[in-house]
Amino acid sequence: DQQVKQNSPSLSVQEGRISILNCDYTNSMFDYFLWYKKYPAEGPTFLISISSIKDKNEDGRFTVFLNKSAKHLSLHIVPSQPGDSAVYFCAASETGTASKLTFGTGTRLQVTL
Amino acid sequence: GAGVSQSPRYKVTKRGQDVALRCDPISGHVSLYWYRQALGQGPEFLTYFNYEAQQDKSGLPNDRFSAERPEGSISTLTIQRTEQRDSAMYRCASSLSGTGYEQFFGPGTRLTVL
Numbered sequence: 001d002q003q004v005k006q007n008s009p010s011l012s013v014q015e016g017r018i019s020i021l022n023c024d025y026t027n028s029m030f031d032y033f034l035w036y037k038k039y040p041a042e043g044p045t046f047l048i049s050i051s052s053i054k055d056k057n058e059d060g061r062f063t064v065f066l067n068k069s070a071k072h073l074s075l076h077i078v079p080s081q082p083g084d085s086a087v088y089f090c091a092a093s094e095t096g097t098a099s100k101l102t103f104g105t106g107t108r109l110q111v112t113l
Numbered sequence: 114g115a116g117v118s119q120s121p122r123y124k125v126t127k128r129g130q131d132v133a134l135r136c137d138p139i140s141g142h143v144s145l146y147w148y149r150q151a152l153g154q155g156p157e158f159l160t161y162f163n164y165e166a167q168q169d170k171s172g173l174p175n176d177r178f179s180a181e182r183p184e185g186s187i188s189t190l191t192i193q194r195t196e197q198r199d200s201a202m203y204r205c206a207s208s209l210s211g212t213g214y215e216q217f218f219g220p221g222t223r224l225t226v227l
Contacts, residue, residue, distance in 0.1 A: 004155075034215060043117070043204060043218030044156070089155050099144055099208075100169060101216065103155025 003027045004092050006104035013111050019077040021107050023090030026071065030092040034101070035064060035075045038087045047088075048075070080111045115139060117219035119205050125225045126195055134190045134222045138207030145188050146216055147180055150202040156218075162188060163210075195226045 005024045013019045021035075031052040036044035050057040050064045050073070057064050063076045077084055090104040118137045126132050138145045144163050148156035158172040164185040173179070177195075182188040192199055202223050206216035 036218075041220070043206075043220050046215035046217065049215060091155070099146065099161050099163075100158050100172075101146075101148075101156070102158065103148075105153065105155050 001026075002105070003030075004090055004102050004104040006088075006090055006107050008107050009105070010108040010110070013080045013109065015082060015111055015113050016079045019075075019080045019084065019109055019111070021075040021077075021088050021090075021109065023073045023075075023104055024071060025073075025092055027092070027094060027102070028071070029094040030102075031095050032093045033064070033066060033073050034091045034093075035062075036089045036091060036103075037084075038089065038106070044089055077109075080109075082111050082113065085109055085111050117205055117207050117217055119203075119219040119222050121222060122220060123223045123225075125227065127227050128195060128197060130195055131191065131193045132195055132224065134192075134203050134205075134224070136188045136190070136205030136207075136219060138186065138188070138205070139217055141209070142207035142217075143210045144208045144216075145182055146206040146208075147188070147190050148204040148206065150204055150221070152201075156204050159190070192224075195224075197226050200224055200226045 034049040035047040037047045038044040066073045087106045087108050089106045091101040120135045146161040147159040150156045160170040162182040177193045180190045202221045204221045206218045208216045
């Protein structure tokens with residue numbers, strides 16, 4: 001059972017436009033959410049996180065939105081740059097097991113010129 | 114650099130052999146995690162440590178898998194009597210502490226069991 005789902009395996013966006021990556025979860029106990037970015041031959045790199053007490057967190061070009069009632073979060077990248085091309089993983093953890101991250105299957109973002 | 118390092122980066126072994134995968138976390142990081150990642154999937158939790166204490170090993174698939182962190186720094190993940198289904202990328206991560214801090218991942222060890 002996939003508790004964190006990223007239903008779009010890939011996404012292509014033109015440079016300068018907005019990239020929106022989506023993530024759904026089924027476990028209502030999840031209360032901390034993270035996005036990781038992964039380049040080929042490297043480990044995942046932390047990008048941005050959000051606690052369930054918030055519905056938005058912003059860091060430069062990256063904003064994460066959380067809709068708890070819909071069990072849905074999204075990552076917005078504005079404006080998209082070619083260097084943003086990577087695989088993006090959504091991850092979640094629950095109270096009491098904050099160290100155990102459950103990951104989605106990833107979305108490959110390609111930013112074209 | 115001062116990131117998480119893992120060795121070996123690649124390991125090819127024959128079915129039935131034991132393998133030991135090593136992780137050297139970021140200096141000063143209290144928590145250390147092991148994940149396994151199959152092709153086209155996200156990392157899957159195996160186990161984690163705070164200092165030398167193994168806090169959660171619920172993700173270890175069976176008793177052929179074990180991990181230790183005897184001095185609270187370097188950790189070893191051991192797989193005994195390897196099987197072909199053990200082939201995957203094994204990733205280690207560390208964090209300052211176990212709650213609310215992002216985990217920093219190493220480059221991984223690609224294990225292939227023939």
